[in-house]
Amino acid sequence: MVVWTDFERTAIQDIFSKIDYAVVGQAAFSRCLIVYPWTKRYFGGFGNLYNAAAITSNPRVASHGKVIMEALEKAVKDMDNIKATYAELSALHSEKLQVDPDNFMLLGHCLTIVVASQLGKAFTPEVHAAFQKFLAVVVSSLRKQYY
Amino acid sequence: MNSFGSCKQPLKLLSIYNFFLSLNTTPTATTGKMTSLSAKDKNTVKTFWAKVAGKEEQIGCDAVSRMLTVYPQTKTYFSHWKDLRPGSAPVKKHGATVMAAVTDAVSKIDDLTGALLSLSELHAFTLRVDPANFKVLSHNLLVVLSTMFPDDFSPEVHVAVDKFLAAVALALSEKYR
Numbered sequence: 001m002v003v004w005t006d007f008e009r010t011a012i013q014d015i016f017s018k019i020d021y022a023v024v025g026q027a028a029f030s031r032c033l034i035v036y037p038w039t040k041r042y043f044g045g046f047g048n049l050y051n052a053a054a055i056t057s058n059p060r061v062a063s064h065g066k067v068i069m070e071a072l073e074k075a076v077k078d079m080d081n082i083k084a085t086y087a088e089l090s091a092l093h094s095e096k097l098q099v100d101p102d103n104f105m106l107l108g109h110c111l112t113i114v115v116a117s118q119l120g121k122a123f124t125p126e127v128h129a130a131f132q133k134f135l136a137v138v139v140s141s142l143r144k145q146y147y
Numbered sequence: 148m149n150s151f152g153s154c155k156q157p158l159k160l161l162s163i164y165n166f167f168l169s170l171n172t173t174p175t176a177t178t179g180k181m182t183s184l185s186a187k188d189k190n191t192v193k194t195f196w197a198k199v200a201g202k203e204e205q206i207g208c209d210a211v212s213r214m215l216t217v218y219p220q221t222k223t224y225f226s227h228w229k230d231l232r233p234g235s236a237p238v239k240k241h242g243a244t245v246m247a248a249v250t251d252a253v254s255k256i257d258d259l260t261g262a263l264l265s266l267s268e269l270h271a272f273t274l275r276v277d278p279a280n281f282k283v284l285s286h287n288l289l290v291v292l293s294t295m296f297p298d299d300f301s302p303e304v305h306v307a308v309d310k311f312l313a314a315v316a317l318a319l320s321e322k323y324r
Binding site: 030052125132 | 289291302309
């Protein structure tokens with residue numbers, strides 16, 4: 001049972017209200033494919049992912065980045081029920097997509113770095129800690145249906 | 148006796164074999180790392196680090212502050228400090244120490260193992276920091292660089308610096324066992 005402080009709730013909701021899902025989603029997801037190239041293995045149907053320039057300009061990468069952010073928003077809207085919110089997505093990632101769950105935090109790292117670049121000084125260590133906790137809960141929930 | 152069986156030109160095969168063997172004699176041959184730093188990686192890191200000049204103390208302080216706040220398990224190594232809050236005096240001082248060492252490593256990027264030898268011994272025998280924590284500090288350094296240099300910290304720079312910090316962590320782990 002995750003316990004959120006008022007500060008953490010506010011911090012997370014604040015971040016998501018400030019960021020542009022299309023921009024941040026594209027930036028974080030493309031960064032993940034560039035910095036951790038083995039993650040490309042799950043996106044064989046996305047066309048040209050050959051180098052950083054191709055990834056950055058790839059329209060499927062951009063739209064999928066937005067899909068990811070919209071899925072994260074579901075967790076932000078119901079922070080006390082993240083495990084239940086992601087039960088289906090977890091089964092999908094495990095059974096159909098067969099993603100190694102160690103990869104989830106790689107995307108988490110890239111998202112943190114993009115959010116940090118957007119918020120600058122406002123991304124204080126305390127806000128950063130709240131965001132990291134949120135990501136840890138999301139990742140843990142996505143891992144739940146793996147067996 | 149000829150291990151190539153019914154091969155008709157054993158001498159030619161041997162020379163091909165020797166050719167491939169000779170390719171693996173450069174100083175940057177694989178050392179068990181995920182990848183070595185390419186010339187492009189090193190250049191990218193050095194060019195970006197020139198922009199960092201003058202801000203090392205601020206970066207180091209912010210990175211250590213974040214590490215202690217976001218990953219509280221790292222506080223266990225600093226129980227001898229009076230104040231573990233972000234930006235406190237011991238945090239500031241230690242951040243400066245760490246960043247000075249990383250900046251020095253940039254200047255010695257062609258031989259990180261040699262450059263970090265005594266620091267590796269310190270971390271292995273005296274401090275006994277679990278090397279898994281090196282990744283944690285590296286991540287926090289990347290986050291700080293991202294907040295302070297949002298336009299320069301592109302994905303290409305990010306991957307080069309991430310690789311560099313991983314190489315530094317590996318060099319730091321050399322003396323552990």
